[in-house]
Amino acid sequence: MPAKIPRLAIMGHPNAGKSSVVATLTENDLIAIDKRAGTTTESSVYPVIIDGRPVIEFIDTPGFQNPNAILEWFHAQGGKRELARAFVAAHRTDPLFTHDCALLEPVGEGAAIILVVDGSKRIKEKDRVEIELLRLTARPRMAILNNLTSQTRYMTQWHDALSKAFNSVREFNAHRATYGERIRLLQALKSIDQRWEPLVEEAIHAFEHDWQRRTDQAVTTIMDLLKESLTFKVSKTVKENKLVFKSGRDLVKAEVMTAFENGLRQLEVNAQEQIRANFRHHVWHMPPDSILGKDLLSEEVSHALGLSKRQLALVGMAAGAASGVTIDLSTAGHSLGAGALIGAATGGVLGFVGSKALAKLDIERAPGTQRFTAGPVHNPKFPFVLLDRIVLYSARAMNWSHGRQAAEEDAEDKVPEKVIRRGGFTEELSPQQQRDLARFFNAAKKGKSDREEECRAIIKWILHGLAVSEIDSRSDL
Ligand SMILES: Nc1nc2c(ncn2[C@@H]2O[C@H](COP(=O)(O)OP(=O)(O)OP(=O)(O)O)[C@@H](O)[C@H]2O)c(=O)[nH]1
Ligand SMILES: [Mg+2]
DSSP: OOOOOOEEEEEOSTTSSHHHHHHHHHTOTTSOOOSSSOOOOSOEEEEEEETTEEEEEEEEOOOOSOHHHHHHHHHHTTTOSOHHHHHHHHHTTOGGGHHHHHHHHHHHTTOEEEEEEOTTSOOOHHHHHHHHHHHHHTOOEEEEEOOSSSOOTTHHHHHHHHHTTOSEEEEOOTTTOOHHHHHHHHHHHHTTOGGGHHHHHHHHHHHHHHHHHHHHHHHHHHHHHHHHHHHOOEEEEEEGGGGSSHHHHHHHHHHHHHHHHHHHHHHHHHHHHHHHHHTTOSOOOOOTTOGGGSOTTSHHHHHHSSOOHHHHHHHHHHHHHHHOOOSOHHHHHHHHSSSOOOOTTSSOOOOEETTEESEEEEEEEETTEEEEEEEEEOOSSHHHHHHHHHHHHHHHHHHSOGGGTTOOTTOTTSOOOSOOOOSOSGGGSOHHHHHHHHHHHHHHHTTOOTTHHHHHHHHHHHHHHHHHSSOOTTTTO
């Protein structure tokens, strides 16, 4: 016998945003949502499964077909209890009420109710019918105001009408809800019926634990990206006879540099894929001018993200002073080895980040061959840009509602985003945090792990802040 878990039936008019609410709460962006009414034609159960175990279930429904008739029947029962169950028993075989019975059945069997209304529209008679009908079921019930547009003039009326009939009334925007708001909604579910408290509490606990695990996983992905990018190199060995002419050399240089740059881009894409899967996204809308849609190595991205020149100079000095060595020993050792370093950064400038070369191109000579090596990244700003961009991506993955897939992003009256700011995260960190990051980057380049724990903690702190605040943050960048 499986353990009992909270079950919530989602009610409301066609197109009120019921499926969007379910998609957001269950992090399932594969649920059908459409701007046309009548998208959901049958009730379906969507469990939230954590560690292989369902912890809470939402039933997405098409809404009532005959609310007036049901209310009339309820009124005629003269104060009988268990009306939902009684209605189903009395109408099970009546084809006119097939859908209504499917809707009321889980309620009769103990599910609680979440009514979804669009609080930006005027209250109509049919809304009042539904509110009354749900009140009469006497089941634990909550109403959600899911506003589809920015119109707020009817909100007081809605609050008044709903609070008379529901144990809890909350604003919850299926398109804007962050993790923090989802948890707050679940917290409020506890209050709709005391008997629910332990069950809902357990579900919230599982949610929080799972979110923590996923955040940690994202931090690991980001740390791996930083380490791999900072040690990344591309080499190619070419026979000397292919390099007699300048054009031949230039060709090889260009090939190695392109492979290096593309390799870095690919590392970022791989990390993004992992984060996206980790937060269970299959689809999302990317504004055309998003910083996330631009080339990682473009001037525009390096301009928008990372530390300022001044901050960079400050952390650069601190990092240099700490190590006490200003010569890059790994390069020095290299050039004194079997092959001589001849092409360092001459003509081999790889991309630009904050007006400095991204990396060096080294050429080592051996008898009969030459080895061209691009990388590792040399530019001090790049790791900050890379970190900012992957944090931005994570912000989007964590805060982008799963119910937002069919949104009309260009609608003039859409509910406004909370706060959008074009900029990175690292420039807002404390000087100490910036210095810790700089030291970690310097160490990571050499395959060392100085300040790794501090860096991990900083990233975790940023991600945590993104998800629990009400601010939709920079996820629309
Ligand atoms: N702007 C905005 N639009 C929303 C929101 N929630 C839902 N919508 C839009 O409203 C429309 C209907 O959403 P659905 O979730 O399919 O509504 P439903 O109540 O399940 O509809 P049926 O299944 O047809 O009864 C879609 O175009 C959604 O994108 C919201 O919070 N904000
Ligand atoms: Mg639907």
